[in-house]
Amino acid sequence: MKIHEYQAKALLKNFSLPISKGTSLTDLKDVESAYKAAGTPVVAVKAQIHAGGRGKGGGVKIAKSLDEAQKYASQILGMNLVTHQTGPKGQKVRTLYIEAGTAIAKEMYLAVLLDRETSQLVIIAAGEGGMEIEELAHKSPEKIVRKQIDPLLGFRSFDGRLLGYALGLKETVHAELTTICQNLIRAYLALDASLVEINPLVLTADNHLVCLDAKMTIDDNGLYRHPEIEKLRDLYEEDALEMEAAKFGLNYVSLDGTVGCMVNGAGLAMATMDVIKLAGAEPANFLDVGGGATKEAVTEAFKIILKDTKVKAILVNIFGGIMKCDIIAAGILEAVKTTKLSLPLVVRLQGTRAPEGLKLLSESGLPIQTAETIGDAADKVVKAAGK
Amino acid sequence: MSILIDKNTKLIVQGIGKAGWFHAKQSIDYGTQVVGGVSPGKGGTFMEEDKYKVPVFNTVKDAVEKTGANATVIFVPPPFAADAILEAAFAGVKLLVAITEGIPVNDMIAVKAELKRRAADCLLIGPNCPGVVTIGECRIGIQPGSIGKRGVIGVLSRSGTLTYEAVDQVTRVGLGATTCVGIGGDPIHGADFIEILKRFKDDPETKGIIMIGEIGGSEEEAAAEWIQKNLKKPVVSFIAGATAPEGRRMGHAGAIVSGGKGTAKAKMEALRKAGVSVVDNPSNLGQMMKKVLENR
Numbered sequence: 294m295k296i297h298e299y300q301a302k303a304l305l306k307n308f309s310l311p312i313s314k315g316t317s318l319t320d321l322k323d324v325e326s327a328y329k330a331a332g333t334p335v336v337a338v339k340a341q342i343h344a345g346g347r348g349k350g351g352g353v354k355i356a357k358s359l360d361e362a363q364k365y366a367s368q369i370l371g372m373n374l375v376t377h378q379t380g381p382k383g384q385k386v387r388t389l390y391i392e393a394g395t396a397i398a399k400e401m402y403l404a405v406l407l408d409r410e411t412s413q414l415v416i417i418a419a420g421e422g423g424m425e426i427e428e429l430a431h432k433s434p435e436k437i438v439r440k441q442i443d444p445l446l447g448f449r450s451f452d453g454r455l456l457g458y459a460l461g462l463k464e465t466v467h468a469e470l471t472t473i474c475q476n477l478i479r480a481y482l483a484l485d486a487s488l489v490e491i492n493p494l495v496l497t498a499d500n501h502l503v504c505l506d507a508k509m510t511i512d513d514n515g516l517y518r519h520p521e522i523e524k525l526r527d528l529y530e531e532d533a534l535e536m537e538a539a540k541f542g543l544n545y546v547s548l549d550g551t552v553g554c555m556v557n558g559a560g561l562a563m564a565t566m567d568v569i570k571l572a573g574a575e576p577a578n579f580l581d582v583g584g585g586a587t588k589e590a591v592t593e594a595f596k597i598i599l600k601d602t603k604v605k606a607i608l609v610n611i612f613g614g615i616m617k618c619d620i621i622a623a624g625i626l627e628a629v630k631t632t633k634l635s636l637p638l639v640v641r642l643q644g645t646r647a648p649e650g651l652k653l654l655s656e657s658g659l660p661i662q663t664a665e666t667i668g669d670a671a672d673k674v675v676k677a678a679g680k
Numbered sequence: 681m682s683i684l685i686d687k688n689t690k691l692i693v694q695g696i697g698k699a700g701w702f703h704a705k706q707s708i709d710y711g712t713q714v715v716g717g718v719s720p721g722k723g724g725t726f727m728e729e730d731k732y733k734v735p736v737f738n739t740v741k742d743a744v745e746k747t748g749a750n751a752t753v754i755f756v757p758p759p760f761a762a763d764a765i766l767e768a769a770f771a772g773v774k775l776l777v778a779i780t781e782g783i784p785v786n787d788m789i790a791v792k793a794e795l796k797r798r799a800a801d802c803l804l805i806g807p808n809c810p811g812v813v814t815i816g817e818c819r820i821g822i823q824p825g826s827i828g829k830r831g832v833i834g835v836l837s838r839s840g841t842l843t844y845e846a847v848d849q850v851t852r853v854g855l856g857a858t859t860c861v862g863i864g865g866d867p868i869h870g871a872d873f874i875e876i877l878k879r880f881k882d883d884p885e886t887k888g889i890i891m892i893g894e895i896g897g898s899e900e901e902a903a904a905e906w907i908q909k910n911l912k913k914p915v916v917s918f919i920a921g922a923t924a925p926e927g928r929r930m931g932h933a934g935a936i937v938s939g940g941k942g943t944a945k946a947k948m949e950a951l952r953k954a955g956v957s958v959v960d961n962p963s964n965l966g967q968m969m970k971k972v973l974e975n976r
Contacts, residue, residue: 378927407785409897409934412792412868427939444793485784514758514933515784544931559865559931560839560894563920564962567944570923571960579924581931612841612848614824615706644844645826666963 294511297341299390300525301509305489308480310473311503315392317341324366327391328359335394338365340386343530345425345508346376352386355394362391387529395505396498401460402426403473404490405442405481414442414481416452416474420460422493448474462496469502484522485515534597541593543582550575551605551678553598553636555591557582557612565610565667572671574678577604587616588624595628599636606637606678608670611644618642618650626657637677638662641670682814682859683834683879683886684775684803685751689818692716692749692773694764695756695780696727696736703755703779703822705732710819715747740764740771751775753811753820761807762787769799776870777820778807785933788868795870804870808932810840810862815847823860831856833969834880836873837892838865838899838932839920842962846890849966855973858886865932867896873903881911888914888973890965891956893947895921896935900947908954914972915956918965919944 296304299317306312316327328336340352347353352374356362366389375383400422408415418438419429430437438459440452453471454464462470473494481489488510495505516523528536538545544559552569556562559581566576578601582590591609598604611621625640641664642650651663662677664670689712693704696717704727708714716735717727723738737743740752752773756764761780768776788807795804805812811821815830823840828847833855837843840862847857861876863869873891880886889911893900900919907915921930921937922944929936937943948958959968 407789407867409867409899410902412789414789430939444789445797482786485786487785512785512933513929514782515786517759518784546925546928546930548925556841558839558841559935560837560842560892560920561845561962563894563924563930563935564842564918566923567920568961568963576923579928579930612844614827614841614844615822644848645824668961668963 294513294516294522294526295343295530296509296511296522296525297343297388297527298339298507299341299388301507302504304484304509305480305504305507308476308483310476310480311501312507313393313395313503313505315390317388317390319388321363321367321370324363324391325359328362331391331393333393334358336362337392337394338362338369339390339392340369340372340374341388341390342374342379342384342386343527344376344378344384346378347374350374350376352376366391384530395495395503397495398498399496400493401495402429402492403477403494404488404492405477405486406488408441411441413444414478416440416442416448416456418456418460422495426492442478448478463500466496466500466502473502485512485519486510487512534600538580538597541590543580543590543594543597545597546579547601548576548578549603550577551603552674553577553601553604553607554610555580555582555594555598555607556610561610561612565608568667568671569608569675572675574675577601588620588627591621591624592628592631595632595634599632599634604636606639606674608674609638609640610667610670611642613642613644613647613650617646618644619646619653622650622653625654626659629659629661637674639664639670639674639677641665641667681883681885682817683876683883684812684859684861685814685818685820687711687817689713689751690715690747690749691751691753691820692718692740692743692747694718694740694752694754694768696734697755700755701727703753704734705729706825707819708732710825711816712818712820715749716743718743740768740773744771744773749773751820752777754778754780754807756780758782758784762791765791765804766794769795769802774802775805776802777805777809777811778870779809779811779821781808783807783866785867788866792868803875805861806864806869808866809864809869810843812859812861814859815857821862823862827851828860829856831858832885832887833857834883834886834889835860836876836880836889837862838894838934839892842892842918842920845962846892846965850890850969853966853970855888855966855969858883865894865934867934872899874906877903877906877911881913886913888916888969890969891915891917893917893919894932894935895919895924895930895937895944896942898942901950904950904954904956907956914976916965916969916972917951917956917958918962919947919951919958920962
């Protein structure tokens with residue numbers, strides 16, 4: 294789960310990270326009090342959306358007076374912010390963050406994330422901040438510093454010194470850098486984060502370090518022990534269908550194509566999308582009804598797929614294991630009736646009692662096409678969607 | 681022969697609740713020696729139903745001492761699963777199969793580090809995996825027992841249902857399978873592809889290997905490198921998620937392309953370079969395996 298910058302900063306403050314004074318607001322009448330609360334003549338006016346690239350898209354402005362702050366706030370609040378991460382549709386700005394200005398001497402990049410190869414956390418840092426780390430990794434990978442975090446040893450002072458020299462920082466701020474890294478790791482673990490990114494971390498003109506931006510992602514698997522973070526979920530940033538699917542324990546990701554699909558198992562669901570593409574169309578969604586699909590899950594899944602108006606045809610791909618295909622077939626028939634399905638439907642059943650299941654479908658009198666292989670099913674559904 | 685498990689494997693079930701008991705019974709039907717269950721507070725009782733009867737112990741330590749169990753399957757809910765894995769490891773169980781989906785990733789960081797430090801000789805499979813089956817001998821986990829016939833192909837995969845697809849297909853083309861291992865869909869898991877490939881390499885009964893990967897991480901790339909250097913047996917592979925959008929988690933917590941890393945394309949290229957036969961359509965796994973074996 295992603296959270297906003299202002300939310301991440303509020304959480305990180307509890308871990309003693311150096312964060313400037315700032316106020317979030319959703320109404321322009323609060324700009325003046327937010328400006329005054331910042332306590333500096335120069336403030337940053339920042340759009341709060343989950344996507345990155347806000348600055349380039351015009352969602353972050355530096356205001357040198359209250360008048361300017363008000364001007365920028367009125368421009369940004371409510372705007373449709375388009376960045377390389379939002380896609381062409383953009384994201385409407387519903388919250389602003391007004392933060393005290395900082396005199397910047399140097400911008401850097403600092404992040405804590407999981408290194409899957411070693412199953413350890415890793416600190417990633419670079420002496421150049423502000424730009425996308427992927428871009429830097431591509432252009433000058435030698436400028437990126439990595440430090441594995443042994444869970445038993447943590448981040449030590451010497452790690453901080455090595456990092457400080459690598460970033461070109463003077464010895465006088467090495468202790469500060471060490472503390473920041475230690476606290477970021479502490480926050481990462483305590484909050485069940487899957488990413489904490491400070492971009493940029495800045496060296497101020499008076500030789501201190503400040504976290505100027507903060508991006509945090511929380512591990513969905515860890516959310517159960519953080520009800521306070523669950524409350525930070527911004528429903529405007531989430532896909533409504535995905536949220537609804539989650540309520541029924543379905544894994545659903547909305548995509549841009551025309552072929553709706555329902556599959557049991559995440560791997561098979563991805564594979565089904567891939568084969569639809571090979572057959573010449575685009576999948577409308579990823580939908581995993583679970584390895585041991587039940588009748589109820591199948592019905593709910595149909596309802597979710599049908600709410601997506603882009604869908605022109607549906608492919609059901611089930612590999613029956615413990616759950617037998619004839620039972621799944623009965624579930625499909627019931628779902629087709631309950632939802633009064635009028636779109637073309639192709640069903641591929643394989644595994645335990647697949648012939649019996651396919652027979653049930655073909656004898657039902659309903660306009661359902663059946664298939665034996667994924668390839669065959671994809672060809673049929675793509676043809677149907679093209680009509 | 682086979683790998684990891686066989687008819688002599690003695691299995692206990694940690695978290696012998698609804699799902700745990702259901703699958704314990706399926707495993708017993710398959711011929712697996714299910715020697716006990718672990719459920720704190722229920723020690724000394726039995727799980728009983730029809731012909732099934734399994735003693736329950738309070739701790740894994742008790743279960744191991746009384747039954748000589750050498751493998752465990754973990755169905756414990758996510759908040760307690762990391763603890764259950766460590767309990768089994770420190771009780772001396774050598775094969776731990778964790779089925780549980782949804783364990784916080786940070787819990788697994790600690791588990792991996794502890795296993796490495798204090799139980800290096802024990803092998804963890806999963807979490808978030810369908811388990812291990814040695815066809816016709818032993819079933820640990822949730823894979824359907826009905827789909828495969830014993831034969832010569834080893835199957836390993838990050839996905840459940842795609843594993844079943846592969847087993848079904850190699851059975852249909854007349855090859856059959858030896859052992860099927862689901863290594864799990866979480867970003868941090870126990871055995872990786874290489875650890876299982878090593879065992880298939882050393883198993884004389886396994887003549888060919890089907891390896892099913894998916895987007896996210898770089899395990900497939902590492903496996904490709906290892907295969908090129910160490911493996912003479914033919915490998916057929918499919919990588920799921922070529923059409924998955926960047927930055928979205930596709931069902932499995934570990935199935936995510938981020939920062940341009942972990943794409944299906946890069947994995948397929950690495951595997952092809954290593955001499956692996958990569959199919960674009962998972963329906964062709966069985967046929968391709970047959971073709972590759974015939975052309976040798």
